[in-house]
Amino acid sequence: MQPQVVQQGLQLSFYCHQRARHNGSLVFEWLLQQARHLGIGGGSVFRATAGFGRHGVLHQEQFFDLADDLPVKVEFLLHEEQAQTLLEAVQSSGVDVLYVRIPVSFAVLGKL
Numbered sequence: 479m480q481p482q483v484v485q486q487g488l489q490l491s492f493y494c495h496q497r498a499r500h501n502g503s504l505v506f507e508w509l510l511q512q513a514r515h516l517g518i519g520g521g522s523v524f525r526a527t528a529g530f531g532r533h534g535v536l537h538q539e540q541f542f543d544l545a546d547d548l549p550v551k552v553e554f555l556l557h558e559e560q561a562q563t564l565l566e567a568v569q570s571s572g573v574d575v576l577y578v579r580i581p582v583s584f585a586v587l588g589k590l
Contacts, residue, residue: 482585488561489580492552492568496525500573509552509575512567521554532576555584 498505506523513521529549556564561579568575 482587484583484585485557486581486583487555487557489578489582490554490556490561490564491578491580493576493578494550494552494574495547496550497547498574500571505573505575506550506552508573509568512571513554513564516560516563516567518554518556518560518564521552524551524553526550555582 492506492509494505496504496506500508503511510521510523526549554561554564565577568577
């Protein structure tokens with residue numbers, strides 16, 4: 479087993495509603511496509527089961543209404559330069575989305 483290489487970077491998370499759109503695409507899909515286009519190695523989308531945002535409207539998954547407009551988080555682990563490039567692309571496109579930047583350490587465990 480090789481020793482792990484711990485890297486310093488950022489966790490960049492974007493928050494939007496599941497059905498939010500930008501130029502005809504779902505915002506979370508658009509974010510993943512932009513990241514992929516920029517050569518970023520990966521990203522993930524997480525859907526909430528309940529939540530409320532800046533407007534105070536509660537959204538929650540219910541048995542008969544699974545298509546509610548629930549919050550989603552799109553998350554990336556990036557180096558500083560990658561995060562800045564992605565943020566610039568999102569800002570210049572005028573996407574309406576909240577983001578959070580958190581300094582992190584990350585590494586891959588196991589076989590590469």
